Amino acid sequence: MPKVSTEHKEQVRQRLIDAARTVVLRDGHEGATTRAILDEAGLSAGSLYNYFGSKDELFEALAEQVVEENVRSFASSGEREADTLIRLAAELLAAPDLPALAWFRGRLSADPDVRAAIAKFNRAVVESFAPLLAAAQADGIVDPDIDADALVELFDVIVEGLNRREVMGVFVTDYERVGRIAIDVLLRTVVNQKENASL
Amino acid sequence: MPKVSTEHKEQVRQRLIDAARTVVLRDGHEGATTRAILDEAGLSAGSLYNYFGSKDELFEALAEQVVEENVRSFASSGEREADTLIRLAAELLAAPDLPALAWFRGRLSADPDVRAAIAKFNRAVVESFAPLLAAAQADGIVDPDIDADALVELFDVIVEGLNRREVMGVFVTDYERVGRIAIDVLLRTVVNQKENASL
DNA sequence: TACAAAACTGAACGCTCGCTCAGTTTGCCG
DNA sequence: CGGCAAACTGAGCGAGCGTTCAGTTTTGTA
Numbered sequence: 304m305p306k307v308s309t310e311h312k313e314q315v316r317q318r319l320i321d322a323a324r325t326v327v328l329r330d331g332h333e334g335a336t337t338r339a340i341l342d343e344a345g346l347s348a349g350s351l352y353n354y355f356g357s358k359d360e361l362f363e364a365l366a367e368q369v370v371e372e373n374v375r376s377f378a379s380s381g382e383r384e385a386d387t388l389i390r391l392a393a394e395l396l397a398a399p400d401l402p403a404l405a406w407f408r409g410r411l412s413a414d415p416d417v418r419a420a421i422a423k424f425n426r427a428v429v430e431s432f433a434p435l436l437a438a439a440q441a442d443g444i445v446d447p448d449i450d451a452d453a454l455v456e457l458f459d460v461i462v463e464g465l466n467r468r469e470v471m472g473v474f475v476t477d478y479e480r481v482g483r484i485a486i487d488v489l490l491r492t493v494v495n496q497k498e499n500a501s502l
Numbered sequence: 503m504p505k506v507s508t509e510h511k512e513q514v515r516q517r518l519i520d521a522a523r524t525v526v527l528r529d530g531h532e533g534a535t536t537r538a539i540l541d542e543a544g545l546s547a548g549s550l551y552n553y554f555g556s557k558d559e560l561f562e563a564l565a566e567q568v569v570e571e572n573v574r575s576f577a578s579s580g581e582r583e584a585d586t587l588i589r590l591a592a593e594l595l596a597a598p599d600l601p602a603l604a605w606f607r608g609r610l611s612a613d614p615d616v617r618a619a620i621a622k623f624n625r626a627v628v629e630s631f632a633p634l635l636a637a638a639q640a641d642g643i644v645d646p647d648i649d650a651d652a653l654v655e656l657f658d659v660i661v662e663g664l665n666r667r668e669v670m671g672v673f674v675t676d677y678e679r680v681g682r683i684a685i686d687v688l689l690r691t692v693v694n695q696k697e698n699a700s701l
Numbered sequence: 702t703a704c705a706a707a708a709c710t711g712a713a714c715g716c717t718c719g720c721t722c723a724g725t726t727t728g729c730c731g
Numbered sequence: 732c733g734g735c736a737a738a739c740t741g742a743g744c745g746a747g748c749g750t751t752c753a754g755t756t757t758t759g760t761a
Contacts, residue, residue, distance in 0.1 A: 309759090315708090337749060347710050349751075358749065460660055508729095514738090536719060546740050548721075557719065708757070717748080727738070 316354045318344050323365045515553045515563075517543050522564045 322344035327335045337358050341351055355361040521543035526534045536557050540550055554560040 312708095336747080338747095348749095349711075350709055352750075353708065457660070461656070511738095535717085537717095547719095548741075549739055551720075552738065702761100704759105704761090706758090706760105708755105710753105710755070712752100714751075715749100718746085719744105720746105721744075722742100723740105725738105725740070727736105729734105729736095731732105731734090 312354075315344075315346075319346075319351065319354055319361060320365050320368060323361055324369070327365075511553075514543075514545075518545075518550065518553055518560060519564050519567060522560055523568070526564075 319340065323335065323340045326339045326343050330339060337351055338348060340361070341348060351358070351361065355364070518539065522534065522539045525538050525542050529538065536550055537547065539560070540547060550557070550560065554563065
């Protein structure tokens with residue numbers, strides 16, 4: 304018969320994950336020591352090991368959670384227009400969590416679970432854009448000869464590029480402008496074909 | 503009157519930088535300890551400090567060198583056609599130095615000198631593409647209303663995105679295809695205007 | 702209220718890191 | 732050839748890390 308155990312335990316576990324995220328964002332990954340994290344969470348040195356087997360286990364949990372949030376945020380947007388997607392990507396990438404995400408990508412990319420989660424994010428991006436293009440091709444407003452898979456992949460590359468610059472602090476001078484030109488350029492395959500057809 | 507000093511000193515210094523690069527690429531940044539680097543260079547613990555004031559100074563020198571090589575490689579290509587640029591970018595980004603570059607970008611991005619070197623690389627990319635577009639606009643084959651600066655910036659974003667994926671091990675399935683669609687899409691602003699004009 | 706189990710504490714351990722320094726070797730110059 | 736400054740060695744340092752554990756506090760149950 305277990306004594307204290309409740310979902311309170313899960314709350315403390317989550318508090319540790321949140322503290323780890325806070326410390327990584329504030330002090331960088333070199334400053335993210337167990338002591339700093341436990342201090343942030345209001346616990347002392349030994350308590351970590353009631354919840355995680357090691358520091359790495361804590362970081363794996365955090366990494367999976369951050370990636371999961373990004374996947375959900377990207378995949379659950381109501382609108383599915385291509386320009387909304389670019390805008391959403393820009394917003395998403397401006398979120399304070401992203402530096403952490405990038406950090407984990409570099410730091411833990413050796414871990415198969417994290418790699419899988421990242422691949423899931425990329426897939427979410429691709430799967431959001433592909434149907435739009437397919438529909439446009441089915442409607443005959445996009446050249447059916449166009450290499451749709453490659454175009455979708457390019458969209459993903461652009462999202463990654465925006466992310467990288469954001470993380471690097473090399474901010475795009477004006478998201479609105481670059482986002483607009485990306486839409487413009489990506490959808491020119493659509494629009495111009497349509498214009499040509501209507502001529 | 504100096505005794506032993508020759509340019510031999512510069513050679514050893516370079517050997518240390520090369521050893522640091524080798525170890526980082528082989529063991530990752532956590533495995534790149536001073537002992538591992540000195541062992542790779544065939545020197546013992548104390549010798550590092552005849553050439554660099556600290557481990558960080560060595561890494562700064564390496565980072566600047568890697569970035570410098572990338573800038574030179576990108577800027578010195580003979581051909582200046584846009585599709586060549588994309589192809590060059592792809593080749594460049596497939597070079598084995600790139601993981602190191604990416605690592606330093608993340609690791610030392612707080613250092614102003616390294617940030618400056620990275621900005622230089624970005625500038626080289628932008629300056630390679632901008633004249634092409636400007637010329638096309640001057641010739642009247644590109645809509646002068648098009649936001650040229652933003653388009654150039656998008657090109658840079660694409661280069662960054664390709665780089666990121668390469669470093670992450672999320673390889674583009676077929677560089678040829680994605681490169682072609684990127685050219686196609688970027689230059690569609692050009693080609694379609696020209697086609698429209700000729701109609 | 703009494704008690705046992707779980708949660709928590711914080712001093713301490715072992716380890717590895719960047720770095721130092723007294724002693725040794727190396728190689729240029731008078 | 733002799734001498735001396737520079738280059739190099741490697742044992743060892745202080746500090747900080749992740750982790751442990753014996754003791755204390757807290758908590759749910761009987």
